[in-house]
Amino acid sequence: MTKHTYDMGLVGNCAFLGLIGTDTAVRWLCWPRFDSSFVFGSLLDEDKGGEYSIRPAAGITAPGRQYYQPNTNVLCTEIETEDGRYRVTDFAPRFPQYERYYKPLMFIRKVEPLSGAPRIRVACRPVGKYGELALTRRRSSNHIAFLGLEEEIRLTTNIPLTYIFDEEDFVLNETKYLVLTYGAPLEAPLESTAERFLLGTAAYWRDWVKSTSIGSFHQEQVIRSALALKIHQYEDTGAVIAATTTSLPEAPGSTRNWDYRFCWMRDTYYILTAFNNIGHFEELERYFHFIANISTKVKDKFQPLYGIGGASELTETELPLAGYLGNQPVRIGNDAYTHIQNDVYGQVLVALLPLYVDSRFRDPERVAPLGLVEECLRLIETTMDQPDAGLWEFRHIAQKHCYTYLFHWAGSHAARRVAQSIGDTAMEARATRLLNMAQERLEECFNAERGVYTNAIGSPHLDASTIQLITMGYLDPSSERAKHHLAELEKELMTPEGLFYRYRHPDDFGTPETTFLICSFWYVEALACVGRVDEAVVEFEKLTKYANHLGLLSEDVDAKTGSQWGNFPQAYSHVGLVNAAYRIAHRLDKPSFVG
Structure with missing residues (x-):
């Protein structure tokens, strides 16, 4: 019998938790609370659990290299493809702001090419009621809204929305950002805000460890x-x-x-x-x-x-x-x-x-x-x-x-x-x-x-x-x-x-x-x-x-x-x-x- 391990990393900010596989798939994420229904739950059902992944166009041939930024809950997954190599950085924002901790229901993914010109495919299909509810999608100027829950789930990104809607391949030739929110959406500049939140979150965790x-x-x-x-x-x-x-x-x-x-x-x-x-x-x-x-x-x-x-x-x-x-x-x-x-x-x-x-x-x-x-x-x-x-x-x-x-x-x-x-x-x-x-x-x-x-x-x-x-x-x-x-x-x-x-x-x-x-x-x-x-x-x-x-x-x-x-x-x-x-x-x- 082979050794079984849970090949997943944990991210969270004391408001929600998520598990990310070595293939970049979000295997588990419950919103708006720890004990809510999953919005991504392929861990328990590949068909009904929805999907949120950033995979190579040709599919995963080997597990990615997964690691934390030192002394943080910021998770990195590096994927090697025939066309090149890329890294997905996943985190839940958490840092001090206005005399309290900022810990929104916001899951941020930063996707950056490391070598070559990797072709990737992004899928984002959240579900509700433990997979019984399929959400409807609404395309806007720079985001996709997923409707059907008590509050809106929104994906704000600088990836062409057509590629995500159709789950089509594209070449990753520059850094891309995906910000998924429940309830209050991101209403600020995407790239600079994501980078600021990343730096603030990493600094918070390192200070906490210190x-x-x-x-x-x-x-x-x-x-x-x-x-x-x-x-x-x-x-x-x-x-x-x-x-x-x-x-x-x-x-x-x-x-x-x-x-x-x-x-x-x-x-x-x-x-x-x-x-x-x-x-x-x-x-x-x-x-x-x-x-x-x-x-x-x-x-x-x-x-x-x-x-x-x-x-x-x-x-x-x-x-x-x-x-x-x-x-x-x-x-x-x-x-x-x-x-x-x-x-x-x-x-x-x-x-x-x-x-x-x-x-x-x-x-x-x-x-x-x-x-x-x-x-x-x-x-x-x-x-x-x-x-x-x-x-x-x-x-x-x-x-x-x-x-x-x-x-x-x-x-x-x-x-x-x-x-x-x-x-x-x-x-x-x-x-x-x-x-x-x-x-x-x-x-x-x-x-x-x-x-x-x-x-x-x-x-x-x-x-x-x-x-x-x-x-x-x-x-x-x-x-x-x-x-x-x-x-x-x-x-x-x-x-x-x-x-x-x-x-x-x-x-x-x-x-x-x-x-x-x-x-x-x-x-x-x-x-x-x-x-x-x-x-x-x-x-x-x-x-x-x-x-x-x-x-x-x-x-x-x-x-x-x-x-x-x-x-x-x-x-x-x-x-x-x-x-x-x-x-x-x-x-x-x-x-x-x-x-």
Whole structure:
């Protein structure tokens, strides 16, 4: 079996995301939001997904050379043809303007000849309603309008419109520009504006990287992961989505095809830790605001996930699309929003802790009122003995999960720190009582015969999420119990390549076939924690080889072939890389919330 990789580059500006193939085709782009219908979606259906490409007239004979301008999200694709060579530079404008960030729904493509006189063909056919709606075209003086959606899509270009309308070949003998907009069109000089936006966008990203706190350990990979993570934040609300895409299968034929364009509360601690580790507080604060906004809607429980605008109802439906490489079903929405997942309360508490104990945040009440801390404590108490779907969101399995109790413990720890910082003795006492209760439940997960914590009370199965008993400081990393626990997980869940399965027991869809990349990064962190730093470095370097040609990571990896599977790029995986690199670089043994 050959190695499968996602041969695409990611562009974005915190308002939208796009995936560009090495043949210049826009394989995925949703407008006007991350979770909207695609306007280009050939990734999931070549026929219904529309097209936006700048291909050689004779067709692609070999993949293009694709790379980022250093330390930016500006993507370049170079294509070699019999007639010559050309480069397509793709970017989503983002730069400061008028005391805020300019981040329009505008996708700019610069096409320039590099040698010879290449003949090219431009196709631009956006669609609506996940391919069910064909848009009508209207030709104007210097642009083509695509009509049928709530707002107009407009392509403004200095390429003769006839060539685009008819998809006819032409010789590329000078630099051409294509500016595609949703809603507000470009009403400014084309060429000079595109160049100004390109320079401004590249400068913005390079300045952002310069302001990033990154150690010397594998800087290049950490920078790329940080840049990818940054544009998965929907800046308008502060939400961070799990991945750019929907319905890319966890393994071929597995039917584990999910929509990940939402904000999972289970990711909160890891995402905020990553932003904190690289010293980006603007993103932290925006995410705090999103969480605080969600909390005002909570009645009986937090959901496992929410829409990027705070929507709580994310009904899962299947679409009549061919699917990625024929893998069906294609789903939008995610029924996991209906699940019981009780670790979320601890996640929120741990996430909010820096507001109250980090002196860089001077007014926590403005962002997240103290009542939110009290409410999360109440919910931990209410759900302490309630079975749930767990971190991996089992659809028909409810247990008292070790991971859930770990976050009950961590959340109570965090709340106690908050209470101590503000002198609230009643809250401190309540948090301490819940912390002790969570610790008792955690110890019920310990299998003394095997010397390992199982995935749930009374269960014989192991789960990679329990690695975090070590990384989050519940187990003393220098203790024999921690070292033996890690050794048992290695025996059962680690592949010879150093990758980790989430678990090996059957779930609602059978036994998992591929490894989950963030679990491998958790393992690297644990190695560093227990003092096996040299091994941590070796394992980290192995994991970087599972990135695509641009350093972008998927959700899952087939251990035997090294193939990328699952949604892509996966913010969770990039978070894992950032945090593992930080842990190695600083040889940390406990996260900052443990006191």
